[in-house]
Amino acid sequence: MSNMDDELEEIRKRRLAEIQRQQAQQQPDIQAAYQQEQARAEMEAQKQAILRQILTPEARERLTTLKMSRPALGEQLEIQLISLAQSGRLQSQIDDEQLKTLLMRMQPKKRKTSITRI
Numbered sequence: 001m002s003n004m005d006d007e008l009e010e011i012r013k014r015r016l017a018e019i020q021r022q023q024a025q026q027q028p029d030i031q032a033a034y035q036q037e038q039a040r041a042e043m044e045a046q047k048q049a050i051l052r053q054i055l056t057p058e059a060r061e062r063l064t065t066l067k068m069s070r071p072a073l074g075e076q077l078e079i080q081l082i083s084l085a086q087s088g089r090l091q092s093q094i095d096d097e098q099l100k101t102l103l104m105r106m107q108p109k110k111r112k113t114s115i116t117r118i
Contacts, residue, residue, distance in 0.1 A: 047082060054085045058096040066103070077106065 051060060067074030080102075084090050094102070 047078065050082050050085055051078065054081060054090055054094055055099070056093050056095045059094050059099040062096055062099055073103075073106070077103065080106070 051063070055063065063074060063077065066077065081094065
C-alpha cells in the first residue's frame, strides 16, 4: 500500500510543478498585455486631449457619432485632424460646419446610377 501512496505522491508533486511552470510562463504574457493596454490607453487619452483643443463641442459630438457608425472613417478623420494640428495648419478651432466640409472631401464621390428601360 505504501508503494501506491509513494507513486500517488510523486504524481501529485509532478503535477504541482507542472502547474507552477505554466503559471510562471503566463505571468510575463499577462504583464506584457497589461503594459500594451496601458500604452494604448495613454495614447487614446493624448489623442482625446488634442481633439478637445482643436474641435468645438458640436464638432466633437459629430465625430463621436461618426466613430460609432463608421469606426474606420472616424479613426481616419481623427488622425487627419491631429496631424493638421501638430503641423500647425489650424488657425482656430474646427466647428461643426468645417468638420462636415472635411468629411465631404474625405469621402469618395458617389456615382449617380440610373436605369434606362428599353
